[in-house]
Amino acid sequence: MNNLDNRFAVIGAGPYGLAVASHLRALGAEVRIFGKPMDFWASQMPKGMLLRSPWLGSNIGDPNRALTLDRYESTLGSRLDRGRVHLDDFVRYGQWFQQQALPDLDQRNVSTMVPDAAGYRITLEDGEFFHSPNVVVAAGIGSFPNRPVLFGSLPEDLVSHASHRTNQNLGRFAGKRVIVVGAGQSAVESAALLQEGGAEVEVLIRQPKLRWLKPRWPKFRPVIDFLLDTKMNPLRAPARIGSSSIGWLVERPALYTMMPREQQEKFSRLAFLPAASGWLESRTRRVTFSPGRHAVNVTVRGDKVHLQLNDGGERTVDHVLLGTGYKVDIERYSFLSRELLQGVRAIDGFPVLNRGFESSLPGLYFVGAPATYSFGPLLRFVAGSQYAAMTLSRYAVRVPATRTFQNLQRTPAAEP
Secondary structure (H helix, E strand, C coil): CCCCCCEEEEECCCHHHHHHHHHHHHCCCEEEEECCCCHHHHHCCCCCCECCCCCHHHCCCCCCCCCCHHHHHHHHCCCCCCCCCEHHHHHHHHHHHHHHHCCCCECCCEEEEEEECCEEEEEECCCCEEEECEEEECCCCCCCECCCHHHCCCCCCCEEECCCHHHHCHHHHCCCEEEEECCCHHHHHHHHHHHHCCCEEEEEECCCCCCEECCCCHHHHHHHHHHHHCCCCCCCCCCCCCCHHHHHHHCCHHHHCCCCHHHHHHHHHHHCCCCEEHHHHHHHCCCEEEECCCEEEEEEECCEEEEEECCCCEEEECEEEECCCECCCHHHCCCECHHHHCCCCEECCEECCCCCCECCCCCEEECCHHHHHHHCHHHHCCCHHHHHHHHHHHHHHHCCCCCCHHHCCCCCCCCC
């Protein structure tokens, strides 16, 4: 590979950006990585949050599998909580990973990126620009909060998404009445934190009942955990995505991508069914859950929010917190130019990627949540960073992209 093909820009310094950049460097690539390390986790997740993924599924991928949570814990000289990974511990682990693997990370944000004859022209927030023949977009899900249309026009101080930066400290709602909308991990954990912070909380759930993720046989949990997590187990599923019956499959993208599209979509739906971790059940005893109910009309009345529900009921509250998850749409990445987006083949907001995570524009790669259409649910979880980084780096170094954008020689990326 010549020096031109060997240059990569990685946009994003969360788990996926850190993993990909470290793998590329291990293969001799020249890498520049941009972004504040672990910024989304540090500034857009509520304080006190616990990760849904278990300890084993929370390792950021590195080429030698050496920069693990175990290794980080040993450097601290004190034990971390292995039962549930605390947000603060995970953020510090990610920052430690960056210092070990990528000490020259550039914390400036990328402002714009456009394709040109040399690959991509990247402009940083301070106006500096440069060219790179290869770019890996690892910008996370911070740009994709799913805000239902019904709440779209209401002010953020009355209706906000769980990932909004003002909700990092949910204790600000102490003494307030808050409605949480949603039935997934984000909604239920936010409800727990709100209630523990002194708020009066009701959760509106469209589905008939709240679904808890917990082992079928609680007494045998230690044995089940051992059997699932042991390295000798071929069905090992470290991220614990969805139920154990499908987890082993969706955590193996090489198998997942061999299935017909209809089967892939079926397993993805099962993996992403709204559900909350069973360990939250005891923390939400005093939270009011209202299954089968959703808002049909929402108005502002002074400094309150008034909701009319589908069953004819009404609520007037101080705030509505949207635990409605995320909807991937790469057009919401503000740094991607319209010219560039027109060249990326996408389906329902997801870029269609080839086996090496490359989009229909040569040398442009996507990892993390935008890759779930092509590789399955694992790419929404930290555990997927190892697979993505290893697969992308080996492919990108072995198969250099065509650089002339005026006369592309490569065919568009195929669906896996």
